[in-house]
Amino acid sequence: DAGITQSPRYKITETGRQVTLMCHQTWSHSYMFWYRQDLGHGLRLIYYSAAADITDKGEVPDGYVVSRSKTENFPLTLESATRSQTSVYFCASSDNQGPPLSPLHFGNGTRLTVT
Amino acid sequence: RKEVEQDPGPFNVPEGATVAFNCTYSNSASQSFFWYRQDCRKEPKLLMSVYSSGNEDGRFTAQLNRASQYISLLIRDSKLSDSATYLCVVKKPGTYKYIFGTGTRLKVLA
Numbered sequence: 001d002a003g004i005t006q007s008p009r010y011k012i013t014e015t016g017r018q019v020t021l022m023c024h025q026t027w028s029h030s031y032m033f034w035y036r037q038d039l040g041h042g043l044r045l046i047y048y049s050a051a052a053d054i055t056d057k058g059e060v061p062d063g064y065v066v067s068r069s070k071t072e073n074f075p076l077t078l079e080s081a082t083r084s085q086t087s088v089y090f091c092a093s094s095d096n097q098g099p100p101l102s103p104l105h106f107g108n109g110t111r112l113t114v115t
Numbered sequence: 116r117k118e119v120e121q122d123p124g125p126f127n128v129p130e131g132a133t134v135a136f137n138c139t140y141s142n143s144a145s146q147s148f149f150w151y152r153q154d155c156r157k158e159p160k161l162l163m164s165v166y167s168s169g170n171e172d173g174r175f176t177a178q179l180n181r182a183s184q185y186i187s188l189l190i191r192d193s194k195l196s197d198s199a200t201y202l203c204v205v206k207k208p209g210t211y212k213y214i215f216g217t218g219t220r221l222k223v224l225a
Contacts, residue, residue: 106158
């Protein structure tokens with residue numbers, strides 16, 4: 001049961017470069033999410049997707065782009081990386097069974113450093 | 116007022132102690148609640164969903180108080196391995212969004 005996997009686990013890049021973080025899930029969950037986690041802020045939603053080709057902005061979308069051409073993949077691209085985007089990024093997925101079910105399931109994260 | 120609020124702690128308790136955390140939420144229409152555990156900036160892992168009637172999983176008990184708009188997590192017979200940050204998560208009604216509390220740190224001492 002592969003679940004949800006993120007790659008790379010660690011990434012160092014320079015300011016101004018484009019970076020893509022990958023997320024792949026094997027459960028066929030409808031919903032997928034990207035969060036970033038920074039000290040003092042907790043987990044903040046960047047983008048989410050309800051299905052293939054349906055995406056929407058979260059709390060902190062500026063500087064990020066997402067796509068979802070296939071249900072199982074939800075890549076996150078930093079178009080021109082900035083130091084403020086240094087963070088730990090988590091991808092997550094959930095199904096749609098309705099309350100109180102449908103918890104989030106997380107990938108193991110990507111630690112991104114922008115120099 | 117924040118949508119989901121937790122006491123950041125830390126809660127330092129001896130092994131074997133019982134400890135409880137509360138989490139308040141602002142939207143009275145919320146229906147889905149969860150507790151997650153997170154170790155040292157690793158990915159959050161689902162500890163338990165919170166059911167209206169309350170639910171138990173081994174040493175862990177979750178309760179929902181709709182009147183006062185909070186959920187609670189009780190840990191009995193604390194183990195050293197319970198040391199972690201516990202995140203309260205509330206699904207925003209009518210949306211696909213999950214709102215996270217900033218977490219409560221627990222340290223179980225030998």
